[in-house]
Amino acid sequence: MYKPIAFYIGLRYTRARRSNRFISFHALSSMIGMMLGVAVLIIVLSVMNGFQNEIKNRVLGMVPQATVSSNHIITDWQNILPVVENIEHVQGAAPFTQLQGMITSQGQVTGLVVNGIDPKYEPRVSIIQDNMVQGSLDNLQQGEYGIILGKSLTDALGLRVNDKITLILPEATPSPAGVVPRFKRFTLVGIFSVGADVDGLVGYIALNDAATLLRLPQGAQSVRMKLDDVFAAPDVVDQALSQLPPHFYGSDWSYTHGSLFSAIQMEKFMIGLLLFLIVLVAAFNIVSSLVLIVADKQADIAILRTLGATPSTITKIFIVHGTVIGVIGTFFGTILGVTVALSISSVFSWVTNALGLNPLAAYVINYLPSELLWRDVTVIVVLSLLLSFLATIYPALRAAKTQPAEALRYE
Incomplete structure (x- = not known):
């Protein structure tokens, strides 16, 4: 069965057991960082949507x-x-x-x-x-x-x-x-x-x-x-x-309550922007992880080049490898974020009832509302995957510039 060589080797690098445990840990931490960044972004935006919807229903349900x-x-x-x-x-x-x-x-x-x-x-x-x-x-x-x-x-x-x-x-x-x-x-x-x-x-x-x-x-x-x-x-x-x-x-x-909802919209935007930086940091971790992997795989790259692999093929191998890290992190982060967003209201209520303590008791809304919008989830997933892909370009181009003679000189 035919398999694209770049896709096959890129996947093999992802699941292979590396001798350098530091590099393996760095790739895993990049994946976990992406997962947590996506999950936190989905959860917080869902809670913000819940508060916005509750305030809209309560306040605008009473005023004209x-x-x-x-x-x-x-x-x-x-x-x-x-x-x-x-x-x-x-x-x-x-x-x-x-x-x-x-x-x-x-x-x-x-x-x-x-x-x-x-x-x-x-x-x-x-x-x-x-x-x-x-x-x-x-x-x-x-x-x-x-x-x-x-x-x-x-x-x-x-x-x-x-x-x-x-x-x-x-x-x-x-x-x-x-x-x-x-x-x-x-x-x-x-x-x-x-x-x-x-x-x-x-x-x-x-x-x-x-x-x-x-x-x-x-x-x-x-x-x-x-x-x-x-x-x-x-x-x-x-x-x-x-x-x-x-x-x-x-x-x-x-005219009467517009400033309230403008403030909520601005707060939601700013919190979303700040949390998106978490995903951005995770994407930069993918860059550093791939740079380390490229350095570790110099001999493999040189052998592939001597066997006829073009710089384009080498580039695609590491793009596939880095993108897989981002895809896996985004996938599990989305599942985690959606699961928590759908259950956080009931979990928060159960915990506060069990402890007999409600930190929101003094506020207008004394429970933790959550409203999951699939539009937000789609935007988060698309941007996370795009950042994961963009993060692979520099390390992949750097790998493609590897000279076989220089890489194999001390092997």
């Missing part, structure tokens, strides 16, 4: 992803919903009114963004209903002045369901005693927890109660939308405004 608002109260918001829901990427729409104020309870005061919502439509655009730990959105009834707060805020204020709190609005009301802020008594009817900063910053009341507090006609200030692709938000807003009267204006999450 895209909104259309009017200079005056929207009394016919029921007619606006079908218009925006027919736009591509829009999964749902709901009315809301937003106001800012302070709440006070048991002598403690804190600032709060209050959203007036319709319990019937809010689940279309928000994850709050799925994250209620006590009570329900249906408890927000017009005229009853109930309020739903985040768990971190209620814990800080020592509140429980059915407790009374006072909402203080910044708008001033003239009175015989002077200018005083407006106060309204609310009952805590529900508590939610999404594990993000909104737990301590946002509260929910009935849509009509919000209009009453602002002394506006019954209606909504804005209509918010939930999207299947959050990065399409600017285009969705433009399409919505083109179908609505001129007095409408729009906004999207990139």
Whole structure:
């Protein structure tokens, strides 16, 4: 059976038992270095993807992803919903009114963004209903002045369901005693927890109660939308405004939370770049390993040259040998990286539960998420193989320049 001589000898050098154990160890360390570099790169990028996805789902699941608002109260918001829901990427729409104020309870005061919502439509655009730990959105009834707060805020204020709190609005009301802020008594009817900063910053009341507090006609200030692709938000807003009267204006999450995701993207890029240097170092180890092998195989190269092997054949032999090292390291590194990336979340949870210690407990996301993207794996594998190939070129060309007479002089 015919075998290309360069491929056959290159493979034979890879699996042959060398008399020089240092060279053999150096080749093995290059292979292990490539394997670990690829595995670590896959694992870390998967964890970064997991954190990015969790933050996107938690934060953007609560804040408006895209909104259309009017200079005056929207009394016919029921007619606006079908218009925006027919736009591509829009999964749902709901009315809301937003106001800012302070709440006070048991002598403690804190600032709060209050959203007036319709319990019937809010689940279309928000994850709050799925994250209620006590009570329900249906408890927000017009005229009853109930309020739903985040768990971190209620814990800080020592509140429980059915407790009374006072909402203080910044708008001033003239009175015989002077200018005083407006106060309204609310009952805590529900508590939610999404594990993000909104737990301590946002509260929910009935849509009509919000209009009453602002002394506006019954209606909504804005209509918010939930999207299947959050990065399409600017285009969705433009399409919505083109179908609505001129007095409408729009906004999207990139104005309010865009810096957060830009920071995550930059962090992911920088960490990926730094970890890629590990793979690059492993590739340079292949260079040094092949240089040592070329020096060790001077006599073999000279004999091959005297038997008629061309410099091109010698070059191909060592390119094959070095590439095989890179291929094996990349292959096992990919298997190791993918295996760990798919199981690291459950393993981390098991370890933290067994030890009773969670180093992420104080953070927004208190577990270790991981999302393996095959696109990232493909890019890592291709770049690793390319670096492995490029690392073989210099030692292989150096081997091809070996002069048989000089190499065999002292043999």
